[in-house]
Amino acid sequence: MRLVTTRLLMLPVSLLAIITASFFLFAALPGDIPHAMLGQIATPEAIARLKERLGLDQSVFERFYHYIGDLSHGSLGESYYTGTGFPRVFYLAYHLYRDYFPLLALTTYKRMMEKES
Numbered sequence: 790m791r792l793v794t795t796r797l798l799m800l801p802v803s804l805l806a807i808i809t810a811s812f813f814l815f816a817a818l819p820g821d822i823p824h825a826m827l828g829q830i831a832t833p834e835a836i837a838r839l840k841e842r843l844g845l846d847q848s849v850f851e852r853f854y855h856y857i858g859d860l861s862h863g864s865l866g867e868s869y870y871t872g873t874g875f876p877r878v879f880y881l882a883y884h885l886y887r888d889y890f891p892l893l894a895l896t897t898y899k900r901m902m903e904k905e906s
Contacts, residue, residue: 816849
């Protein structure tokens with residue numbers, strides 16, 4: 790019982806550590822998101838507007854503060870490319886792949902059985 794209690798108490802700490810590490814590792818990646826999204830012919834004004842819309846004009850710590858706040862409210866953000874929220878992206882991906890997953894599973898199973906023979 791003590792082990793279960795200890796693990797349950799460590800869960801929020803571990804979760805916060807994983808969230809923090811993944812955020813700062815992603816923020817440290819090289820490259821510029823607005824340039825990648827707008828392409829080579831983007832104007833400096835368009836890049837500045839996109840940075841402001843995405844919040845990239847703020848410091849990393851301000852963005853982390855807003856990220857934690859959004860997570861605490863259940864918001865997982867929006868796609869950089871489609872502009873839709875995470876629930877919509879997940880919904881579309883689910884319905885796109887739900888018909889193909891059984892076929893993929895059967896094909897994989899068949900190949901595994903062929904290799905064993």
